Amino acid sequence: MAELKSLSGDAYLELSHGYAAAGLAYGAARGPEAARGYGMPCTGGDLPAASAPRAPAAAAESSGEQSGDEDDAFERRRRRRGPGGAADGRRRPREQRSLRLSINARERRRMHDLNDALDGLRAVIPYAHSPSVRKLSKIATLLLAKNYILMQAQALDEMRRLVAYLNHGQGLAAPVAAAPLTPFGQAAVYPFSASAALPCPDKCAAFSGTPSALCKHCNEKP
DNA sequence: TAGGCCATCTGGTCCT
DNA sequence: AGGACCAGATGGCCTA
Numbered sequence: 001m002a003e004l005k006s007l008s009g010d011a012y013l014e015l016s017h018g019y020a021a022a023g024l025a026y027g028a029a030r031g032p033e034a035a036r037g038y039g040m041p042c043t044g045g046d047l048p049a050a051s052a053p054r055a056p057a058a059a060a061e062s063s064g065e066q067s068g069d070e071d072d073a074f075e076r077r078r079r080r081r082g083p084g085g086a087a088d089g090r091r092r093p094r095e096q097r098s099l100r101l102s103i104n105a106r107e108r109r110r111m112h113d114l115n116d117a118l119d120g121l122r123a124v125i126p127y128a129h130s131p132s133v134r135k136l137s138k139i140a141t142l143l144l145a146k147n148y149i150l151m152q153a154q155a156l157d158e159m160r161r162l163v164a165y166l167n168h169g170q171g172l173a174a175p176v177a178a179a180p181l182t183p184f185g186q187a188a189v190y191p192f193s194a195s196a197a198l199p200c201p202d203k204c205a206a207f208s209g210t211p212s213a214l215c216k217h218c219n220e221k222p
Numbered sequence: 223t224a225g226g227c228c229a230t231c232t233g234g235t236c237c238t
Numbered sequence: 239a240g241g242a243c244c245a246g247a248t249g250g251c252c253t254a
Binding site: 139 | 226228231232233
């Protein structure tokens with residue numbers, strides 16, 4: 001995706017703008033409940049555990065809670081597959097159906113957990129949180145989070161360089177003099193950090209090899 | 223109306 | 239055997 005390939009300093013904001021602004025008034029039209037997205041459109045949305053935010057202890061979804069619509073859907077699919085079905089032909093139909101429903105419920109629960117985690121991620125990504133703004137899609141959430149992490153890592157790197165620069169009079173601190181590290185211990189691979197800038201006339205560029213946005217010399221145009 | 227996004231169902235695969 | 243995970247299919251809702 002193009003957003004990921006361009007990791008310029010504004011990549012995060014560009015992505016945020018592109019995805020978040022695309023659906024203004026979406027939330028207002030759909031309503032916050034609908035925007036949460038657990039409406040279960042396939043089955044008419046009348047499953048209690050699916051149409052409302054799931055209570056932590058209310059994971060007691062069982063096959064007994066399936067709606068009549070789901071029964072119909074099951075029957076339709078069963079007829080399409082023919083007698084015996086594709087799963088386990090040795091099971092009696094009732095037993096087989098009960099097993100299928102419990103598997104479905106488990107999968108539903110798993111996806112709800114995944115969506116809860118995505119909601120948690122959305123909550124900590126800085127973007128326009130507003131009832132009138134459509135919530136981030138799943139893919140946008142992941143891409144935005146990735147770029148945000150990269151941005152934070154870059155900022156941390158800049159701060160480290162600044163600290164090293166300020167402490168330069170007392171000698172070079174070995175850990176900082178080495179290749180700049182991300183919080184995860186990997187070498188920084190930001191394509192936007194150094195290449196375009198000229199060497200700093202001061203000591204920061206000579207020191208780290210990478211001009212710093214926090215250094216006034218690095219930002220001076222020739 | 224087409225396309226995007228989503229929830230759900232389903233069968234397959236892997237792991238415990 | 240049962241559960242977790244995954245990907246494909248399906249159908250609904252919404253926006254441009």
